[in-house]
Amino acid sequence: KAGVTQTPRYLIKTRGQQVTLSCSPISGHRSVSWYQQTPGQGLQFLFEYFSETQRNKGNFPGRFSGRQFSNSRSEMNVSTLELGDSALYLCASSVLPGQGGTEAFFGQGTRLTVV
Amino acid sequence: GIQVEQSPPDLILQEGANSTLRCNFSDSVNNLQWFHQNPWGQLINLFYIPSGTKQNGRLSATTVATERYSLLYISSSQTTDSGVYFCAVGVNYGGSQGNLIFGKGTKLSVKP
Numbered sequence: 001k002a003g004v005t006q007t008p009r010y011l012i013k014t015r016g017q018q019v020t021l022s023c024s025p026i027s028g029h030r031s032v033s034w035y036q037q038t039p040g041q042g043l044q045f046l047f048e049y050f051s052e053t054q055r056n057k058g059n060f061p062g063r064f065s066g067r068q069f070s071n072s073r074s075e076m077n078v079s080t081l082e083l084g085d086s087a088l089y090l091c092a093s094s095v096l097p098g099q100g101g102t103e104a105f106f107g108q109g110t111r112l113t114v115v
Numbered sequence: 116g117i118q119v120e121q122s123p124p125d126l127i128l129q130e131g132a133n134s135t136l137r138c139n140f141s142d143s144v145n146n147l148q149w150f151h152q153n154p155w156g157q158l159i160n161l162f163y164i165p166s167g168t169k170q171n172g173r174l175s176a177t178t179v180a181t182e183r184y185s186l187l188y189i190s191s192s193q194t195t196d197s198g199v200y201f202c203a204v205g206v207n208y209g210g211s212q213g214n215l216i217f218g219k220g221t222k223l224s225v226k227p
Contacts, residue, residue, distance in 0.1 A: 033215075035217075037156070042217060043215075043217035045214035045216070088156050090156075102146055103146075103160065103163035104148065104203075104215060105160060106150070106158040107157070108155060108156065108157045109155075109157060111156065
């Protein structure tokens with residue numbers, strides 16, 4: 001069974017640009033969440049999508065957005081990139097409660113560098 | 116919101132030694148996971164353990180939900196155990212995953 005797949009693995013962007021990251025969850029998982037990891041702030045929750053609807057959102061500016069498609073694949077977008085957006089972005093997927101609990105499984109991450 | 120504290124922040128061991136990592140959380144949770152972050156950044160699932168005790172090889176974990184803490188035991192440590200160990204907790208609701216709140220991690224270094 002394939003794990004959570006994130007693309008691309010590495011990305012270098014210039015300040016002011018925008019970026020789109022992709023996440024394919026484990027087959028059968030319908031919940032996808034995104035996290036940002038930085039040395040200063042640690043791992044922080046960005047948002048969660050379930051059945052194509054944003055269910056939960058962390059404390060991030062509106063430049064950070066996402067969506068989920070009918071096949072549960074998710075994308076997150078960051079517009080007007082800032083140097084502080086440089087981070088490892090991690091995606092997690094999980095099944096519905098009652099179908100094995102809500103254990104989250106993470107992808108390898110996308111390392112974004114803003115220059 | 117829920118606070119998660121991990122201790123110790125750093126741990127240096129000689130290969131073969133045993134260790135205990137602790138995770139304290141400030142409120143009731145219905146999701147608790149332990150992860151090992153590999154050098155490439157991926158979070159590897161160790162345990163999904165909102166309560167009780169589980170064992171997997173040289174690793175075991177115990178969560179005492181009523182006292183709001185969890186312990187991760189590593190026995191006979193190996194150099195490949197090096198890395199950062201994270202505890203994450205969450206409150207699930209309405210059929211969704213909710214969000215995980217992570218501790219700051221314990222950085223483990225195992226020396227040969």
